[in-house]
Amino acid sequence: MKKAVFVALDYDNLSDVQQLLKQLGAPKETYLKVGMELFYHSGSEFVSELVQKGYHIFLDLKLHDIPNTVYGAAKQLARLGIDCTTIHALGGSAMIAAAKKGLIEGTKAGKEVPKLLAVTELTSISDQILADEQNCSLPMTKQVVSLAKTAKISGADGVICSPLEVSNLRSQVGEDFLYVTPGIRLAENQNGDQKRVATPQKAKEYGSSAIVVGRPITQAQEPAIVYERIKKEFN
């Protein structure tokens, strides 16, 4: 996933997915993210189809449950041959370790174990929401570091965070960890529901390992041009 730009396929039907892939001229090896909306619509068979076509698939289902349940779920997801998947770091160390164990045990012989990425604080959470609704006494930067440290010692391969936190995380948590960042916006884009955002250029400067981009590409008049521009800015 070195410097990958994951295109988030947040669609409720397959014809929109096919149309976007056609517009992007997406060759094999393109990095795609399948999230809850598309997964709940099309299920694991469609994910397997994308994997078989040679795409790199980030299956983002953000598991957050008791360790035994997450272990079983992760084991099933690993069978799909995906590149990476997500859990919520707030599920705690035992849950993260259980997810890792499930991924290892579910991976078919000879295949690579999917990378386990722990969501720290969603990029739609602001400092104010963190304090007022989650009753967290730490500022965002410290809370994200704390969750990332827990994720790392519990066996995660990296975290999902805002680009704004990456340089601090690299020094506090280490270089041997993945920092995958959604919350990507070009200067002309609306933030929408995202609160902690940055441009692809800034994400590169801050040290993101990979970025996740949805609406700036999927809602663009000319998705292919925006996709190429974002890849160029980030790489």
Ligand SMILES: O=C(O)c1cc(=O)[nH]c(=O)n1[C@@H]1O[C@H](COP(=O)(O)O)[C@@H](O)[C@H]1O
């Ligand atoms: O895990 C994620 O991918 C994720 C975590 C997070 O904190 N924030 C976040 O936006 N995402 C995902 O990244 C994508 C961002 O989409 P856009 O805001 O449309 O670019 C969506 O598919 C979200 O589900």
